[in-house]
Amino acid sequence: MLKLSKKADYGLMALKYLAEHPETVALSAKEVADAYGIPAQLLAKILQLLTKQGLLRSHAGMNGGYELARDAREISAYEVIHAIDGPFFITSCTKGTKSCDLTPSCTIKEPLARVNETIAGVLKSISIQDLAEHEHPAARATETQGLVELTL
Amino acid sequence: MLKLSKKADYGLMALKYLAEHPETVALSAKEVADAYGIPAQLLAKILQLLTKQGLLRSHAGMNGGYELARDAREISAYEVIHAIDGPFFITSCTKGTKSCDLTPSCTIKEPLARVNETIAGVLKSISIQDLAEHEHPAARATETQGLVELTL
DNA sequence: GAAATCCCGACAGAAACGGTCGTATACTAA
DNA sequence: TTAGTATACGACCGTTTCTGTCGGGATTTC
Numbered sequence: 600m601l602k603l604s605k606k607a608d609y610g611l612m613a614l615k616y617l618a619e620h621p622e623t624v625a626l627s628a629k630e631v632a633d634a635y636g637i638p639a640q641l642l643a644k645i646l647q648l649l650t651k652q653g654l655l656r657s658h659a660g661m662n663g664g665y666e667l668a669r670d671a672r673e674i675s676a677y678e679v680i681h682a683i684d685g686p687f688f689i690t691s692c693t694k695g696t697k698s699c700d701l702t703p704s705c706t707i708k709e710p711l712a713r714v715n716e717t718i719a720g721v722l723k724s725i726s727i728q729d730l731a732e733h734e735h736p737a738a739r740a741t742e743t744q745g746l747v748e749l750t751l
Numbered sequence: 752m753l754k755l756s757k758k759a760d761y762g763l764m765a766l767k768y769l770a771e772h773p774e775t776v777a778l779s780a781k782e783v784a785d786a787y788g789i790p791a792q793l794l795a796k797i798l799q800l801l802t803k804q805g806l807l808r809s810h811a812g813m814n815g816g817y818e819l820a821r822d823a824r825e826i827s828a829y830e831v832i833h834a835i836d837g838p839f840f841i842t843s844c845t846k847g848t849k850s851c852d853l854t855p856s857c858t859i860k861e862p863l864a865r866v867n868e869t870i871a872g873v874l875k876s877i878s879i880q881d882l883a884e885h886e887h888p889a890a891r892a893t894e895t896q897g898l899v900e901l902t903l
Numbered sequence: 904g905a906a907a908t909c910c911c912g913a914c915a916g917a918a919a920c921g922g923t924c925g926t927a928t929a930c931t932a933a
Numbered sequence: 934t935t936a937g938t939a940t941a942c943g944a945c946c947g948t949t950t951c952t953g954t955c956g957g958g959a960t961t962t963c
Contacts, residue, residue, distance in 0.1 A: 602839055603863075605952070611859050627908065641953055647910060659909045660961025676866075687754055707763050707882055711755075714828075714877065718870050730862050757921065779939065793922055799941060811940045812930025 607683045609637050610645050611730065614654070614679060618671035618731040625657075625664030645683060652682035671731060677722035687715075759835045761789050762797050763882065766806070766831055770823035770883040777809075777816030797835060804834035823883060829874035839867075 613631045620626060628646050632639035646665050649655045654674055655665045667674065680687070765783045772778060780798050784791035798817050801807045806826055807817045819826065832839070 604950095608859065611863075615859055629908085638953060640955085643909075644911085644953095650909090657909060658961080659907085659959075661907045661963065663908045663961065665909090676863075707760065707767060710877065710882055711763075711828075714873055717873050721866055721869050725862065725866065730859055756919090781939085790922060792924080795940075796922095796942085802940090809940060810930075811928075811938085813932065813938045815930065815939045817940090 603680060604684050606641070606645050607680045609635075609642055610649060610679050610683045611676060611727075612637070613642060613646060613665075614649070614667065614671075614674065614727045615730040617655075617665065617667050618727045621671075625662070625666045627664040630664065649679065649682055652678075654678060654682060667727070671728035672726050674727045675723045676725040676727070676730070677719060679727070680722060755832060756836050758793070758797055759832045761787075761794055762801060762831050762835045763828060763879075764789070765794060765798060765817075766801070766819065766823075766826065766879045767882040769807075769817065769819050770879045773823075777814065777818045779816040782816065801831065801834055804830075806830060806834060819879070823880040824878050826879045827875045828877040828879070828882070829871055831879070832874060 612635055616631050616634060617626060628643040629639045631637070631646075632642040646655060646657070650657045650665065654668055656668045657663070657665050764787055768783050768786060769778060780795040781791045783789070783798075784794040798807060798809070802809045802817065806820055808820045809815070809817050
């Protein structure tokens with residue numbers, strides 16, 4: 600149904616939360632999980648993933664936890680989603696992975712691939728910072744316009 | 752992973768196929784299925800769905816089959832996807848259906864809802880006709896730009 | 904050393920997805 | 934009227950994916 604997984608949602612929420620608390624050194628997974636009523640162990644795994652992908656830095660031990668690896672402005676929603684859900688493609692059969700073997704007739708793919716890029720572009724233009732200040736992230740409208748023009 | 756279901760893919764392929772054969776009165780589900788190597792019974796169900804949603808017209812009996820209910824230019828990819836996969840939302844918890852009951856803290860939703868609208872807008876701007884002539888559907892670039900400007 | 908915390912693999916329950924089957928119904932043509 | 938073709942529709946099942954849990958291990962701080 601073309602929707603994000605809960606994990607991706609949780610991940611975005613968590614990063615947003617971290618972005619909103621820049622003063623603190625590090626926040627534990629449990630802390631964030633409690634703040635949103637998210638299963639703690641699940642969120643923990645997600646944050647570990649994001650750490651492995653270089654979006655977060657982690658500290659073990661007491662008063663340990665996670666912090667953003669970069670400025671919230673420099674982390675895009677796309678990166679988060681990509682890190683958690685893996686590369687996404689609108690089309691079920693993508694040339695990347697062998698799939699459309701039997702039906703080379705999938706001529707829809709090419710136009711839809713452009714849609715895919717457009718969506719990716721939009722997500723890339725949205726930073727965690729944009730989510731934190733939950734103002735409309737309209738700032739990047741111009742860039743996005745250019746992107747649409749290019750890809751569609 | 753933010754991808755279309757195979758059903759939606761099949762549906763788009765089928766409509767594209769119908770759009771490419773405007774001369775014929777009606778094409779049977781089996782005919783289309785064979786053309787693409789799609790499971791016939793599955794495609795049949797999909798086409799029935801699209802019929803019920805008003806995107807196709809059906810005729811039973813010999814030489815029966817399906818035809819586009821409207822001009823290929825007047826049917827958007829969005830409609831097809833929506834008819835098959837139901838309303839899609841980027842966010843797992845949408846205000847539409849009761850979901851985010853326990854966590855009213857889902858402040859990500861608002862910005863992402865805009866992304867959602869943007870995607871919907873892009874899909875709405877692509878018609879079956881665009882898929883059929885598998886040229887880049889760049890014709891609508893201007894409209895789409897306006898849309899992005901509006902919703903993002 | 905104890906407590907807090909991250910790390911990570913395995914696994915189980917649930918839901919979604921893809922696909923099949925059987926049957927009823929409608930239409931066409933001979 | 935009858936036979937054949939096609940849609941309509943519900944039930945069902947196997948597979949995969951998703952969500953969430955459990956348990957044990959490693960690391961840091963106090």
